[in-house]
Amino acid sequence: MARQKTKKTTNDLPSREAILKFIAENPGATGKREIARAFNITGDQRIGLKKLLRELSDTGLVERRGKRLDRPGVLPNVTVLYLSGTSSDGELIGEPTEWDEAEHGAAPKVIVQTDRRGRGRGRPGPAPGVGDRVLARISEASDDDAQQTARIIKVIEKKPARILGVLYDTGRGGRLAPIDKKQRELTLEPDDMGDAQDGELVEVEVKRTGRYGPAKAKVVSRIGSMESERAISMIAIYAHGIPHEFPKAVLKAADKAQPVTSLDGREDWRELPLVTIDPADAKDHDDAVHAEPDTDPDNEGGFIATVAIADVAHYVRAGSPIDIEAEKRGNSVYFPDFVVPMLPEQLSTDLCSLREGEDRPAMAVRMVFDRTGRKKSHSFHRVMMRSAAKLSYQEAQAAIDGHPSDKSGPLLDTVLRPLWDGYACLMKGRDAREPLDLDLPERKILLKPDGTVDRVITPDRLDAHKLIEEFMIQANVCAAETCQKADLDILYRVHDSPSQEKLAALRDFLTTVDMKFPKVGNLRPAQFNGILRKVAGTENDHLVNEVVLRSQAQAEYTPQNIGHFGLNLRRYAHFTSPIRRYADLVVHRALIRAGRLGSDGLADEDMGRLQELGGELSAAERRAMAAERETVDRLIAHWLVDHVGATFNGRIVGVTRAGLFVALDDSGADGFIPISTIGADYFHFDESARSLVGSRTRVRYRLGDRVEVRLVEAAPIAGALRFELLGEGRYQGGKSRPPKKGAPPRKKPASGKKQTAGKGRRKARAS
Structure with missing residues (x-):
């Protein structure tokens, strides 16, 4: 049976x-x-x-x-740690270099496991020590209550032999206050100060570190006045450990690079009128575009769009000194007045830059779209091209709007109008796809000749910007599809859908503005766009855009393709900026291998370490974003030092138990208002409504509310501003009523903590 x-x-x-x-x-x-x-x-x-x-x-x-x-709020599987100290048992303690304390609380401390020689287990190379930055794989100890542990993949940056700080003349020598508060103060002999002046930012070399007394140092370079952009950018560079000086071997290799003159293995596309469209002050040009109607009778109304990208893979061979340094940097870092490039200038602004009228090797993709903007086919080519023109966004847009320049005029009918017609075709496909459509203008700092802030503006968002963006997105999609079809592992640019925890918080918030977010199984960007359209032009417009932004995940690089939620794409990889992003260079090599376009394609051993590389590049990107953001904060704080006591109009952009974060209308500068200084009441934090509410008066201050503030303190080194709130918030309603005019203030409970200047942080999300 x-x-x-x-x-x-x-x-x-x-x-x-x-x-x-x-x-x-x-x-x-x-x-x-x-x-x-x-x-x-x-x-x-x-x-x-x-x-x-x-x-x-x-x-x-x-x-x-x-x-x-x-688990929510945990460290990524592969992350960058700063080795901040040691435990009582002598084990190294690491902290994540990038961590959102406002969202997840205090950064976790991680025990870093090493072998007997102090190195990462099974890893050759220099022994890690306090002050180093390391790429590590996070794991858990066996006990449920035990601390998180990590194993070092590699040491990214050793503790610098040079230190950045502010020099103070003591009359008998100098005293250096390091920018990094974790470092000890240093002393300088008179002969070691050089020409440095009191109060200047300088770079010093440590001469001796004794057991007793402060270490001795010697000035090796003067950065300059603390009010200059260069000095403030250098603070961020040192604070985040951003490599900014190329080793001699790298510079020597770059100087030996020669322009490509042969068509060997390349198609001749020099007669195709590709043009570059970039910011007016751009020094490198790594992408060029062209569009024309498709003459195929079976594709009536369709377009052929072409994107050509600098062939960086030809000049930067895997394993070369330039390649090793580029991987270490991960990406270029952009400050208001200068750039820390990923590649030496000999390549980034010359040989790899698609200069007007000069022959340049390129990787190009030819894409065919039907009349609805749906891509029918694409193909990749290794070519020799010659840019027909270098145009700025404003110059190209002005020509389309009826104001051509001497340069853009001759190109208007033959090049620019077909480009805009092709863009209109692509936009039909974009509208059908409906990616996330947030409206949060970016601020830009304009500097004076001496490097100090002149003013802060919000540049117009032109169709020329959107055109280049859409052409690049489509080229990136083609790169991902080609590599996937060839069954090659690559670094995808992925963007996960929002977590259930963040969606629940968003739903709770929307109820406070009389809106609902539907509970559906298959979440799509269109559902967020529906909310954004409802509030467009209303008083809640900026507020809801901010909250929707904060509900999103952060994009990253990984060989596991989970798609790009924000762009609503199943396959996406960065291909269009190999001059400034190492991930794009990896994709170029994969495309060369997939199309058998040369011997410099992606090797098997490189594909085997893509998981580690993705974590490293994602961390480098977050590092760059933080450095750029902090530099802007410090520059604006310097700019506003002379305006302490002035009043400004602004908007509440952050609400916490400790107080309010406010962004000013004219500059976008953000600062903090301690809760202990608000009104004549005791305020409590309503998390779901993103607001502070008075217990007695029921007066409410909510995320997105417009306020008037007085600047009380500006701390330039920290990039922090502290405001005082003027006027009253909204009356929320309830049993209590606002106090009558002239009523004595109600004493608040003592918090037991001193309130200091702070600064708000918008989560920058890169697609």
Whole structure:
């Protein structure tokens, strides 16, 4: 008699605690399939597992990141740590270099495991020490209550032999106050100060570090006045450990590079009138575009769009000194007055730049779209091109708007109008795809000749900007599709959908402005766009855009393709900026291999380390964004030092238990208002409504509210501003009423903590 099968029930499923422990022990590589395999879940049990995982997600115990699951607020599987000290047992302690304290609280401390020689386990190279930055793989200790641990993948940056700080003349020598507060103060002999002046930012070399007394140092370079842009940018460069000086071997290799003159292995596209359209002050030009109607009778109304990108892979060979340095930098870093480039200037602004009227090697993609903007086909080519013109966004837009210049005029009918017609075709496809459409203008600092701030503006967003953006997006999609079709591992540019925890917070907030966000199984950007359209032009417009932005995940590089939620694309990879992003160079090499376009394609050993590389490049990107943002904050704080006591109009851009963050209308500068200084009442934090509410008066200050403030303090080195609130907030209603005019203020409970100047932080999200 056959043995009857026993039907499995949900009682056979692992406990919630067991699943959470498994996710914790396998960060970054956990999905429903992996969990089912680990707990031997088959058949009907999968339905129960799916329900259990949904419950864990809905309650905020785990976050969904595409097909992966992770705990909310945890460190990425591969991240950059700053080795800040040692434990009582002598173990190295690491802290993440990029961490959002406003969202996740204090940064976690991580025990960094090393071998007996002090190196990362199984890793050759220099031993890590306090002050170093390391790329590490995060894991968990076996005990539930134990601290997070990490194993070093490699040392990214050793503790600098040189230190940046402000020099003070003591009359008998000098005293250096390091910018990095973790470093000790240094002293300088009179002969070691050179020509440096009191109060200047200088770079010093440590001469001696004794056991007792301050270390001795010698000035090796003068950065200049603390009010200059260059000095303030250098603070961010040192604070984030951004490599900014090229090794001699790299510069020597760049000087030996020669222009490509042969067509060997390349198609001749020099007669195609490709043009570059960039910011007016751009020094490197890595992309050129062209469009024309498709003459194929089977594609009536369609267009052929071409994007040509500088062939950086020809000049930067894998494993060369230039390549090793480019990978270390990860990307170029852009400050208001100068750039820390990923590649030496000999390449970035010359040989790899698509200069007007000069022959340049390029990787080009030819894309065919039908009349609805749907891509029908594409092909990649290794070519020799010659840019027909270098145009700025404003110059190209002015020509289309009826004001051509001497340069753009001859190109108007033959090049520019077909480009705009092609853009109109592509926009039909974009509108049908409906990516996330946030409206949050970016500020730009204009400087005086001496490097100090002149004014802060919000540049107009032109159709010329949108045209180049859409052409680049389509080229990036083609790159990802080609590599995937060739079954090649590459670095995808992925953007996960928002976590259930953030969606729940967004829904709670929207109820405070009488709006709803539907609960649906298949989340799409269009649902956010519907909300944004409803508030467009209303008093809640800016507020809702800010909150929707904060609900989004951060884009990153990884070989695991989970798609790009914000752009609503299934496949996406960065291909269009290899001069300034190393990830794009990796994709170029993959395309060369996929199309058999040369011997300098992506090697097997490079594909084997893409997971590690993706984590490293994502961290470098976050580092650059933080440095750029902090430099702007410091410049504006310097600019406003002479305006302490002045009043400004602004908008509340952040609400916390500690107080309010306010951004000023005219400059975008943001600062902090301590809760202890607000009104004549005791205010409590309403998290769901993003507001502070007076317990007695019921007066409310909410995210997005317009306010008038007085500047009380400007701290330039910290880039921090502190404001005083003027006027009253809105009356929320309830049993209590606003106090009558002249009523004595109500004393607030003592917080026990001193309030100091702080600064707000907008989460920069790059696509």
